[in-house]
Amino acid sequence: xxxxxxxxxxxxxxxxxxxxxxxxxxxxxxxxxxxxxxxxxxxxxxxxxxxxxxxxxxxxxxxxxxxxxxxxxxxxxxxxxxxxxxxxxxxxxxxxxxxxxxxxxxxxxxxxxxxxxxxxxxxxxxxxxxxxxxxxxxxxxxxxxxxxxxxxxxxxxxxxxxxxxxxxxxxxxxxxxxxxxxxxxxxxxxxxxxxxxxxxxxxxxxxxxxxxxxxxxxxxxxxxxxxxxxxxxxxxxxxxxxxxxxxxxxxxxxxxxxxxxxxxxxxxxxxxxxxxxxxxxxxxxxxxxxxxxxxxxxxxxxxxxxxxxxxxxxxxxxxxxxxxxxxxxxxxxxxxxxxxxxxxxxxxxxxxxxxxxxxxxxxxxxxxxxxxxxxxxxxxxxxxxxxxxxxxxxxxxxxxxxxxxxxxxxxxxxxxxxxxxxxxxxxxxxxxxxxxxxxxxxxxxxxxxxxxxxxxxxxxxxxxxxxxxxxxxxxxxxxxxxxxxxxxxxxxxxxxxxxxxxxxxxxxxxxxxxxxxxxxxxxxxxxxxxxxxxxxxxxxxxxxxxxxx
Amino acid sequence: xxxxxxxxxxxxxxxxxxxxxxxxxxxxxxxxxxxxxxxxxxxxxxxxxxxxxxxxxxxxxxxxxxxxxxxxxxxxxxxxxxxxxxxxxxxxxxxxxxxxxxxxxxxxxxxxxxxxxxxxxxxxxxxxxxxxxxxxxxxxxxxxxxxxxxxxxxxxxxxxxxxxxxxxxxxxxxxxxxxxxxxxxxxxxxxxxxxxxxxxxxxxxxxxxxxxxxxxxxxxxxxxxxxxxxxxxxxxxxxxx
Amino acid sequence: xxxxxxxxxxxxxxxxxxxxxxxxxxxxxxxxxxxxxxxxxxxxxxxxxxxxxxxxxxxxxxxxxxxxxxxxxxxxxxxxxxxxxxxxxxxxxxxxxx
Numbered sequence: 001x002x003x004x005x006x007x008x009x010x011x012x013x014x015x016x017x018x019x020x021x022x023x024x025x026x027x028x029x030x031x032x033x034x035x036x037x038x039x040x041x042x043x044x045x046x047x048x049x050x051x052x053x054x055x056x057x058x059x060x061x062x063x064x065x066x067x068x069x070x071x072x073x074x075x076x077x078x079x080x081x082x083x084x085x086x087x088x089x090x091x092x093x094x095x096x097x098x099x100x101x102x103x104x105x106x107x108x109x110x111x112x113x114x115x116x117x118x119x120x121x122x123x124x125x126x127x128x129x130x131x132x133x134x135x136x137x138x139x140x141x142x143x144x145x146x147x148x149x150x151x152x153x154x155x156x157x158x159x160x161x162x163x164x165x166x167x168x169x170x171x172x173x174x175x176x177x178x179x180x181x182x183x184x185x186x187x188x189x190x191x192x193x194x195x196x197x198x199x200x201x202x203x204x205x206x207x208x209x210x211x212x213x214x215x216x217x218x219x220x221x222x223x224x225x226x227x228x229x230x231x232x233x234x235x236x237x238x239x240x241x242x243x244x245x246x247x248x249x250x251x252x253x254x255x256x257x258x259x260x261x262x263x264x265x266x267x268x269x270x271x272x273x274x275x276x277x278x279x280x281x282x283x284x285x286x287x288x289x290x291x292x293x294x295x296x297x298x299x300x301x302x303x304x305x306x307x308x309x310x311x312x313x314x315x316x317x318x319x320x321x322x323x324x325x326x327x328x329x330x331x332x333x334x335x336x337x338x339x340x341x342x343x344x345x346x347x348x349x350x351x352x353x354x355x356x357x358x359x360x361x362x363x364x365x366x367x368x369x370x371x372x373x374x375x376x377x378x379x380x381x382x383x384x385x386x387x388x389x390x391x392x393x394x395x396x397x398x399x400x401x402x403x404x405x406x407x408x409x410x411x412x413x414x415x416x417x418x419x420x421x422x423x424x425x426x427x428x429x430x431x432x433x434x435x436x437x438x439x440x441x442x443x444x445x446x447x448x449x450x451x452x453x454x455x456x457x458x459x460x461x462x463x464x465x466x467x468x469x470x471x472x473x474x475x476x477x478x479x480x481x482x483x484x485x486x487x488x489x490x491x492x493x494x495x496x497x498x499x500x501x502x503x504x505x506x507x508x509x510x511x512x513x514x515x516x517x518x519x520x521x522x523x524x525x526x527x528x529x530x531x532x533x534x535x536x537x538x539x540x541x542x543x544x545x546x547x548x549x
Numbered sequence: 550x551x552x553x554x555x556x557x558x559x560x561x562x563x564x565x566x567x568x569x570x571x572x573x574x575x576x577x578x579x580x581x582x583x584x585x586x587x588x589x590x591x592x593x594x595x596x597x598x599x600x601x602x603x604x605x606x607x608x609x610x611x612x613x614x615x616x617x618x619x620x621x622x623x624x625x626x627x628x629x630x631x632x633x634x635x636x637x638x639x640x641x642x643x644x645x646x647x648x649x650x651x652x653x654x655x656x657x658x659x660x661x662x663x664x665x666x667x668x669x670x671x672x673x674x675x676x677x678x679x680x681x682x683x684x685x686x687x688x689x690x691x692x693x694x695x696x697x698x699x700x701x702x703x704x705x706x707x708x709x710x711x712x713x714x715x716x717x718x719x720x721x722x723x724x725x726x727x728x729x730x731x732x733x734x735x736x737x738x739x740x741x742x743x744x745x746x747x748x749x750x751x752x753x754x755x756x757x758x759x760x761x762x763x764x765x766x767x768x769x770x771x772x773x774x775x776x777x778x779x780x781x782x783x784x785x786x787x788x789x790x
Numbered sequence: 791x792x793x794x795x796x797x798x799x800x801x802x803x804x805x806x807x808x809x810x811x812x813x814x815x816x817x818x819x820x821x822x823x824x825x826x827x828x829x830x831x832x833x834x835x836x837x838x839x840x841x842x843x844x845x846x847x848x849x850x851x852x853x854x855x856x857x858x859x860x861x862x863x864x865x866x867x868x869x870x871x872x873x874x875x876x877x878x879x880x881x882x883x884x885x886x887x888x
Contacts, residue, residue: 109576111586177593184859185586186577211593212870215601223608223726231694232722234608239719240616248878249604299873303881315881524578592860596867603871610875611882629819636815644808647849651800770850774842780815781834785822 013416013515028113029518034099035414036120037090042485044086044127049478051079056438056471062464064456072455073140074156080143085165086127088399089257092264093175093210094123096406097203099414101179103509103516104197106188106525111181119174126168133160142453144254147235147246151227159228162221169214169221172260176210179203188508190527194288197507197531198281201288202267205295209256209263213299217253220246244310251302259298261395262362263291265402266333269355272405273337275505276352277344280532283336290329297326307378316375323373330366334359345538349503350424354405357432361397365390368443383453386446392439404431404484411488412502416515417495423487431480437473441466506532572758584760591764595771598734602775605730609723609782612716618704619716621787625705626691627724628682632784635678639773642671646766653759658752661762665746668769672739679732686721693722705787724783731779734772741765800854807848814841 010016014031024032055075058066067075098116102109110116133139139161141150150158183204187196224246226232235241274281281287303311303319311319337359346352368390371377381387411419446452450463457463501510512521529536577583613620649664651657690698699717704710745765748754754762818837826833847853852860 107576112590113576173597177590177597180593181586181590184589185582208866211597212600212866215597216604216874219601219604219730222730223604226722226726232726233693233719234722234726238715239722240612240713240716241719242611244881245608245611245878248881249607252604252874252878299870300877303877311881312884312887314884314887315877318877318880589859589863592863596863599867599871600874603874606871607875607878611879614879614882629822633815633819637812640808640811640815643811643845643849644804647804648801651804767850770845774845777838777841777845778835781818781822781838785818785830785834787830788819788822789825790823 011513012517013513014518015416015515017518026117028109028117030098030102030110030113030116031414031516031518033116033120034095034097037094037098037123040120040124040127041087041090041095044082045481047131048079048082048087049481051075051082052474053478055079056474058455059457059467060464060471062456062458062461064458067455069455070140073142073453074134074138076453077139077142078134081130081139081161081165083395084143084257084261085168086123086130088261088395089172090123090168090175091261091399091403092268092406093179093203093206093260094119096268096403096410097175097179097206097264100410100509101182101200101203102186103512103520104200104507105183105186105191106508106521106527107182107186108519108521110178111186112178115174116178119171119178122167122171122174126164126166126171129160129164129167133157133164144250145224146250147224147227147241147243148237151224151233151235151246159225162225166218166221169218172210173214176207176214179207180211183207188525188527191508191525192527194284195527195529195531196288197267198270198284198287198291199264199267201291202263202270205291206260206263206267208292208295209260209298213253213256213260216249217257220249220253223249244306247306247309248303251305252299255302255305256295256298258391258394259294261399262402263294265358265399265406266291266330268402268406268409269337269358270333271505271507272351272355272409273340274532274534275409275503276347276349276355277341278347278534278538279340279344280530280534281336282339282342283332284531286332287336290332293329294326297322297329301326304373304378307375308382320373320375324370327366327370327373330362334363334366348425349408350419350421350428351405351409353425353428353432354401354408357428357435358398358401358405361393361401361432361435365393365398368393381446383451384446385442385450385452388452389439389442389446392442396439397435401431401435404428407484407488409503409505410509411491412498413509413514413516415488415492415495416498416513417491418498418502419484419491419495420487423483427480427483427487430476430483434473434475434477434480438470438477439473441469441473445470504537506534506537572753580758584758587760587764588767591767595767598771602727602730605723605727606778606782609727612719612723613782613786616713616716616719617786618707618710619712620720621705622702622712623691623699623717623720623724624784624786625788626689626699626702627784628685629784629788631678631682632780635675636776636780638671638675638678639776642668642675643770643773645671646769650759650762650766653749653754653762654756656756658749658754661754662746662749665742665749665762669739669742669746672735672742676732676735676739679728683725686725691717691721693718693725697721705789727779727783731772731775734775738765738769738772741768803848807844810844811841 014029024036027033054067055072058064058072058075064072098110137156139145139154139156139158141154141156141158145158145162183196183200223234227234227236233239233241235243235246237243270281270287301319301323303315304323307316307320368386372381372387372390408419408424411417445463445466448463450457450460457467498514500513502514503510508525508527509516511525573580574583577586645664645667649661649668652659652661652664686692690696697714697718699712699714702712702717704712742765745762748761814837818834821833821837822830846864852864
């Protein structure tokens, strides 16, 4: 259990330093900007979740009887676009990364605080454009907006959605730029690269992907907009254009994008597993370099989304082989996390429950990725629910659980309050059960042949029972997500005040107050110890507040 | 600006502070850290721009390979002389940029200002020639769209063969997107240099601190490099007489 | 970037690079009028690469005054660009093989 101490007079911290809307909307404090992002991405999560709810309701019955076909196209399109571009990609980096990166390296702020604020405003503007687009007719192209449907045949406002995504992409690029420069230039004295928390390595790798991948989808969106608005037909078959070129350019970013979504979660999980096993991470350098390897290899595999689209067989062979290779660094991480647990002193606090969930679900998601990387299997299951299940295992079972685990782990630091542990463990359990109930049936459905993006499966009514299970699971999952929203809010007023280091965790962020002062540290830290010094922290003579049991 | 914490209180240059350079922002420990951060930030940004233009080069190279003859015919119809002059103009502007930085480094405020102005003049000349080219294309009906026409244009090196107008239209689509985005970056560059000029005029830059000039220069050189590749790719596919 | 290290004036170098760039442009135009059959593109792009390299090394100060990290960023950008171009073109180049 984390420790609480009574707070007498309230110390000045980043939350109470200044009051008023403008002190938040014009802040350059990375911690406040992190909270601005927290509110915004939670808002978009609800919108994306609302679309998911409608999708699952429609699929309760084989007939397409809830919405029309065109509407259903819009539902899954917008669910995907909102969740990918406005929730998952920002989530951990913009909330936890923004809050923690400077603190973990001993800096006062990111390298470019004003660009950080600009990043948030760009995200908001992009999000507003997307919202406006959805409210004025929506988009029905699928989140992948393939040409020539998106460029020539759709009647929906793909240009507006595209511009919204373009602007949000710029936000992502600037966040990545800020992190890379910060990590290189702003580390405190003694904070050498091998002493960095692996959360930092993970965010560094993520930033590389954000920087080098996002511009390609940005230019792709420009080309789609140019084709629709100015008739400059780059992908238009009438001019000899190749729709597959769109797919190459799209997936060049969108595959590495999934590593933008998972790498930060891996960073979070690493911190949690170390803390709640009371052990240094096994194989620190392997985990650090595997993050970089994932970032680089992730750029080599994109055409595995195009195996049946018409690329050359030889190209498919190469990409299939590379897609197997990209699993290696992820597997290395799973081995290292497991080895860390071995003979560790395991504590089952809520963050650790999310970490355990991550370990299992990410592994399943990752392994099913290998199924898809095999050309023969992919021909059978591509564009079915097998793929849908695969990526939800990684993005929801992996990334979202990592995000929730991280929010719980650092909540005392962010808010200065403890969340109610009992409720948190219950919520974690509900999320795990709800998740599996939602998505495991989809593996079976996909393998049995149920296509994705279909609103009507009355040609195969035997799919219904699994769809009903999936929808039931989604309801449970929804409850699991609502609980933390409620008790986090509750804790801000009624939660026990947190000490500086309620988990007795390693890391510079725990050496300052909860919540931290505006400049993070009263004095610039000088680091003379290795990362994950849990032996030292748990030593009997150690002066810091011990973890109560 | 209103801010809770890290307002660069001393950002108003010229007010002078005994303790440290007025340009040092509070979250940095030293001026060197600030300068190195700004520089790394600009280099990393340029890397993103490489990938941005890279997508266009990718599209261009693929279609050029597929429709070489048609692309060659279309390329022949754009004005090589104007393209070459524009290349020289940008090269000269890159020279004036490095001379401007040298002026800042050596406290030659006059030279700095003159070179900044010259750079901008070169930039405007470039855009002026570009607009003449665009106008020519418009008049010749080479702008993609309903009124595009490219009939009966011979394929260079293949007497008797004529270019496929649809593939030629693809060339022009790429031509306008690539040179258009490049021109947009030039315009942004002119905006940046306007700001640099104003700061230089007010005497903000010193040999110890002229970081904006350096990183503005980096951006300008990058835009020059993009054109160094655009010119041969677009204008010089087949210029055999 | 840190203050200029060498005490020599860099001006001669700048003008030399400038002349080289202009000459390179001239050669590119001239070479385009020659019939080098399949090598026209390679020559043009090769000269362009030499010009770009000169700009990066000398006008952008990568050769003299930059740290290893700057060079790493430049190399990384080129590397990922080559990945995009190379792997995409590999698909197009091999489509007709079977």
